[in-house]
Amino acid sequence: MHKKLDEILKKHIGKSCPIERPKDRSFGHYATPVAFSLAKELKKSPIIIAEELKNKFLTEDIFESVDVAKGFLNFKFTLSYLNEYASWVLKNEDSFAKSYKDETILLEFVSANPTGPLHIGHARGAVFGDALLKIGKHIGYNISSEYYINDAGNQIHLLGISILLAAKEHILLQNVEYPEQYYKGEYIVDLAKEIASENSIDIFKDDNLELLSEIGKNKMLILIKQNLKDVGIVFDNFISEKSLYERWHTILEKLENNGAIYKKDDKLWLESSKFGDEKDRVVVRDNDIPTYLAGDIIYHDDKFQRNFDRYINIWGADHHGYIARVKAAVRFLGYDDDKLEIVLSQMVSLLKGGEPYKMSKRAGNFILMQDVVEDIGSDALRFIFLSKKSDTHLEFDVEDLKKQDSTNPIYYINYAHARINSIFEKSNKKISDIIDIDLTDLNEDAITLLFEALQLGRVLEDAFESRQVQKLTDYLKSIASDFHSFYNSHKVIGSENEDKYLKLFAVVATTIKVGLKLLGIKALDKM
RNA sequence: GUGUCCAUAGCUCAGCUGGAUAGAGCAACAAGUUGCGGUCUUGUAGGUCGGGGGUUCAAAUCCCUCUGGGCAUACCA
Numbered sequence: 284m285h286k287k288l289d290e291i292l293k294k295h296i297g298k299s300c301p302i303e304r305p306k307d308r309s310f311g312h313y314a315t316p317v318a319f320s321l322a323k324e325l326k327k328s329p330i331i332i333a334e335e336l337k338n339k340f341l342t343e344d345i346f347e348s349v350d351v352a353k354g355f356l357n358f359k360f361t362l363s364y365l366n367e368y369a370s371w372v373l374k375n376e377d378s379f380a381k382s383y384k385d386e387t388i389l390l391e392f393v394s395a396n397p398t399g400p401l402h403i404g405h406a407r408g409a410v411f412g413d414a415l416l417k418i419g420k421h422i423g424y425n426i427s428s429e430y431y432i433n434d435a436g437n438q439i440h441l442l443g444i445s446i447l448l449a450a451k452e453h454i455l456l457q458n459v460e461y462p463e464q465y466y467k468g469e470y471i472v473d474l475a476k477e478i479a480s481e482n483s484i485d486i487f488k489d490d491n492l493e494l495l496s497e498i499g500k501n502k503m504l505i506l507i508k509q510n511l512k513d514v515g516i517v518f519d520n521f522i523s524e525k526s527l528y529e530r531w532h533t534i535l536e537k538l539e540n541n542g543a544i545y546k547k548d549d550k551l552w553l554e555s556s557k558f559g560d561e562k563d564r565v566v567v568r569d570n571d572i573p574t575y576l577a578g579d580i581i582y583h584d585d586k587f588q589r590n591f592d593r594y595i596n597i598w599g600a601d602h603h604g605y606i607a608r609v610k611a612a613v614r615f616l617g618y619d620d621d622k623l624e625i626v627l628s629q630m631v632s633l634l635k636g637g638e639p640y641k642m643s644k645r646a647g648n649f650i651l652m653q654d655v656v657e658d659i660g661s662d663a664l665r666f667i668f669l670s671k672k673s674d675t676h677l678e679f680d681v682e683d684l685k686k687q688d689s690t691n692p693i694y695y696i697n698y699a700h701a702r703i704n705s706i707f708e709k710s711n712k713k714i715s716d717i718i719d720i721d722l723t724d725l726n727e728d729a730i731t732l733l734f735e736a737l738q739l740g741r742v743l744e745d746a747f748e749s750r751q752v753q754k755l756t757d758y759l760k761s762i763a764s765d766f767h768s769f770y771n772s773h774k775v776i777g778s779e780n781e782d783k784y785l786k787l788f789a790v791v792a793t794t795i796k797v798g799l800k801l802l803g804i805k806a807l808d809k810m
Numbered sequence: 811g812u813g814u815c816c817a818u819a820g821c822u823c824a825g826c827u828g829g830a831u832a833g834a835g836c837a838a839c840a841a842g843u844u845g846c847g848g849u850c851u852u853g854u855a856g857g858u859c860g861g862g863g864g865u866u867c868a869a870a871u872c873c874c875u876c877u878g879g880g881c882a883u884a885c886c887a
Contacts, residue, residue, distance in 0.1 A: 301826090301827080301829095303826085303829085305830080306830060306831085306832095306833095307830080307831090310830085314830090316829055316830085319829070319867085319868085322867085323867095329867090352830070353830055354829090354830085355829085355830060396887060398887090433887060435887095436886080436887060437886055437887070438886070438887050439887095441886090464886085524887095548885095550885065552885095561812075561813065561883080562883095564885085565884090565885040566885090567885090568885050569885080570885095572885090574884090574885055574886090574887095575884095575885095575886070575887050576885095578887090600815080600880090600881065600882090601881060601882070602882085602887095603813095603814065603815075603881070603882065604813075604814075604881085604882040604883060605882090606814095607813095627815085629815090629880090629881090630880085630881085670823090671822085671823070672823090672824090674815075674816095675815090675816075675823085676816085676880070677822095677823095678822075679822080683836090686849095687849055688849055688850090689835090689836095689849075689850070689851095690835080690836060690837095691849095692835080694849070695849085695850095697849095698847085698849055698850085701847085701849095702847065702849095702850090705846090705847065706846070706847095709846060709847095710846085745826070748826095749826070751826090753823090753824080754824090754826085757824070757834080760834085760835080761834085764834090764835095767850060767851070768850095768851065768852085770846085770850085770851090771842095771843095771845095771848095771850065771851045771852085772851075772852090773845095774845055774846070775845090775846060776845090776846045777845090777846075778846095810847090810849070
């Protein structure tokens with residue numbers, strides 16, 4: 284609908300204009316302040332300009348009214364236009380709020396080190412990325428999801444050491460001395476025992492760190508994939524850091540040819556300060572081993588070689604200082620770094636009944652994603668993560684998400700959906716019975732609810748373009764609230780408007796169902 | 811120290827590229843159901859938008875500055 288209005292505005296004004304929702308719903312469905320900006324160009328009062336424009340718009344038959352108020356133009360659609368769209372939505376549920384765009388996007392998220400299970404911070408980025416993916420696909424982007432596996436370098440080496448030491452202490456019953464850095468969680472001991480039972484304890488006797496690292500990493504990756512699957516996330520692609528290194532020399536040569544590299548203190552430095560980084564960064568140490576940044580440079584070259592129109596990375600907010608150097612590297616490689624967008628996912632503080640959520644000893648004093656999923660379920664976890672901006676701190680109490688009343692938004696929304704389902708059952712009617720009912724002579728409440736329910740497309744576009752998924756969760760809460768309020772003040776079954784209201788409710792239910800689906804949550808028919 | 815993000819109602823947060831009297835949920839207080847799931851609804855109260863300057867017809871929104879926080883500041887990933 285806003286697209287239709289956009290077209291009409293362009294037609295009469297000759298350019299795209301801002302379209303807003305009026306603060307006061309009674310003013311109309313949409314509004315534009317365009318007369319204010321035209322006032323400067325035309326040197327006329329905005330009110331006069333708005334009045335002149337109003338007369339042009341009145342010729343369009345989709346408008347019930349076009350009003351001018353303090354220079355704002357307010358538009359109200361006719362009920363028959365809304366009805367036509369409602370019928371289309373019910374007949375084309377799968378296409379509701381869909382759109383088509385000629386743009387390919389590579390979305391990278393999670394990319395947690397395969398050295399342990401996912402914790403709650405990872406979960407937030409994972410859920411956010413997955414929802415962005417689903418929404419983006421729905422509105423027509425060609426998006427692929429990707430997980431970058433850091434399976435090279437020191438962390439993996441540490442994993443191997445940790446497994447070996449755990450095995451020596453707990454299986455071979457030797458005295459061991461632990462170094463300063465190693466993975467401390469009890470899962471490491473379990474991992475060692477599992478490896479012992481699948482092979483033999485001899486595997487720990489010749490200190491084959493490389494083998495243990497490899498086995499451990501593979502097992503952790505399986506665990507991570509399972510953690511993700513438990514909240515409905517499946518990646519299109521996994522890409523291994525290690526596998527990329529065979530191209531390092533080619534990439535290094537490319538960087539050198541582009542004047543990005545210099546040698547100092549026997550190390551190779553990337554001159555990233557030239558492109559906005561605060562200082563230059565080492566890419567190859569004096570022992571000839573490339574740094575972590577080198578892997579990311581190869582990876583981003585690999586990404587850009589695959590020629591997407593846009594690259595979105597979701598990173599933990601603690602990595603924000605890393606953005607400048609990667610962008611600089613992308614420029615040195617000769618690509619447009621504006622195509623690379625980094626979205627940050629902030630840390631999460633969890634409470635349970637007002638107290639800090641207990642850490643998992645098993646995982647080494649992290650809040651384990653799996654524990655929270657088992658506690659409150661995937662749907663509740665997804666919803667709470669998606670109801671706040673990704674780059675702000677989030678604090679919530681899991682007990683609040685178990686409540687079965689209006690204080691729990693996911694319950695509240697599902698309740699609206701289930702209630703509509705139950706009303707249809709009670710009335711003994713199906714969607715097909717009311718789909719062609721003509722919506723005429725509806726009261727204002729009903730028209731408002733219908734209009735709101737038809738806003739899904741606009742909300743999805745807005746949520747995706749701004750990378751703010753909470754716009755969708757907020758919208759669904761608001762629709763559920765509007766519905767409950769309407770239902771409370773209007774008798775439906777047995778009233779003369781029964782069929783019309785059923786059609787209206789069917790649209791509301793469709794909006795909720797499609798909206799929740801894009802958040803990775805299945806709407807409940809019964810509760 | 812430097813960089814960066816943030817500061818809006820008691821709490822958790824919205825507020826779109828500056829635009830119409832600053833919003834929602836929760837908590838608090840007060841009402842409503844002989845009517846379809848009360849797993850609900852309605853109302854009241856609550857804010858000098860951290861302080862101070864500036865730009866503008868218009869600033870919570872943009873700029874400067876101060877204060878108070880988070881994060882980063884590795885040749886670890």
